[in-house]
Amino acid sequence: MNKSSTVNASITSTQLRILQKELHQAIAPFNKLDRKISITRFAIIGMVCLGSTIMAWYSHQQWAFILWTVFAAINYGFWLVCTHDAVHQTLTGWRKIDLWLARLISWPICWPVGIYSELHWLHHSRNGKDLRDPERVQWSRTEYEQASPIVRWYVRHQWAWNILVAGSFGLIGDAFAKGWHYRQERPQLHRQIALDLLGIILLHSGFFILVGYYGIWGKYILFWLIVEWVIGVMMQARAHLEHYDCWHPHESPLLTQLYSTRNVNGSLWVNWLMGGLPYHSIHHAFPAIPFNKLPQAYQAVQIVLQKYNQIPLEMERGYWQSTIKNSQVYSLLNYPKFRN
Numbered sequence: 001m002n003k004s005s006t007v008n009a010s011i012t013s014t015q016l017r018i019l020q021k022e023l024h025q026a027i028a029p030f031n032k033l034d035r036k037i038s039i040t041r042f043a044i045i046g047m048v049c050l051g052s053t054i055m056a057w058y059s060h061q062q063w064a065f066i067l068w069t070v071f072a073a074i075n076y077g078f079w080l081v082c083t084h085d086a087v088h089q090t091l092t093g094w095r096k097i098d099l100w101l102a103r104l105i106s107w108p109i110c111w112p113v114g115i116y117s118e119l120h121w122l123h124h125s126r127n128g129k130d131l132r133d134p135e136r137v138q139w140s141r142t143e144y145e146q147a148s149p150i151v152r153w154y155v156r157h158q159w160a161w162n163i164l165v166a167g168s169f170g171l172i173g174d175a176f177a178k179g180w181h182y183r184q185e186r187p188q189l190h191r192q193i194a195l196d197l198l199g200i201i202l203l204h205s206g207f208f209i210l211v212g213y214y215g216i217w218g219k220y221i222l223f224w225l226i227v228e229w230v231i232g233v234m235m236q237a238r239a240h241l242e243h244y245d246c247w248h249p250h251e252s253p254l255l256t257q258l259y260s261t262r263n264v265n266g267s268l269w270v271n272w273l274m275g276g277l278p279y280h281s282i283h284h285a286f287p288a289i290p291f292n293k294l295p296q297a298y299q300a301v302q303i304v305l306q307k308y309n310q311i312p313l314e315m316e317r318g319y320w321q322s323t324i325k326n327s328q329v330y331s332l333l334n335y336p337k338f339r340n
Contacts, residue, residue: 030293049075073230114192115179128260159327167232257284
């Protein structure tokens with residue numbers, strides 16, 4: 001268990017209330033959104049992605065086409081991270097504009113961002129304390145013991161399978177399945193499911209017409225297989241790294257979020273590309289903080305935790321180093337399976 005898995009048990013209820021109040025006061029200066037910064041990031045990554053996509057399609061040699069496509073896919077992955085900002089209204093700050101920008105860059109790869117936007121709010125309210133969290137990546141011991149042998153094999157090799165095999169197709173299928181499952185609990189999902197399906201079908205119908213007209217089916221299929229695989233690797237690795245083996249409930253919802261997510265050490269450049277997600281515990285505890293202010297908020301939170309003798313938040317070493325390290329073992333939650 002990570003040493004940041006629990007808070008100091010000796011803290012009293014009164015101290016806990018004061019601690020939470022001081023945490024909110026400490027991050028208050030970082031809540032204001034600077035649209036110029038967030039929109040500039042969105043535009044730069046988007047232009048690089050679209051520019052490299054154009055270079056790929058105008059390449060006459062296969063090797064150049066593949067290299068440009070891989071480069072475009074990597075940038076597409078970073079651009080897709082901007083949809084996370086949009087869901088939290090920290091992209092432009094205008095909900096409708098944020099969601100439509102998110103749809104425009106999600107539908108080309110069949111990502112149902114409308115469904116995701118609804119499930120993500122459930123995730124924020126349940127992470128670390130409720131097994132019905134739709135983005136939970138770790139299995140409970142009870143679920144594992146009740147599973148078939150093939151599913152147990154999958155659980156033991158979950159990181160490698162999801163990152164290298166299931167990829168984006170696994171995430172897309174899971175989002176639609178979870179959206180359907182939670183549609184009664186969150187009625188907004190009915191509209192989001194219909195809108196995502198309609199948008200994806202109409203957009204790709206247009207793509208198919210163009211591809212059929214120019215007779216470039218082989219190139220089109222290769223392009224999207226590369227794009228989907230690269231983005232799948234990036235997003236699956238991110239999802240597992242942020243939450244796997246970080247399930248640490250506490251009587252304080254705020255402390256549950258701080259200690260039930262993983263932070264990843266990276267440069268300012270990495271934080272810029274990943275939209276502040278390296279400081280994931282701060283984002284979960286205070287989702288209104290814009291990406292560029294999360295590093296300062298992280299330091300402010302650490303000072304308050306130290307003041308009250310709480311275990312400091314930890315930083316893992318780099319995305320890929322941490323992914324390789326954590327994928328070598330598997331762990332299970334010691335929680336009974338939740339029954340509806």
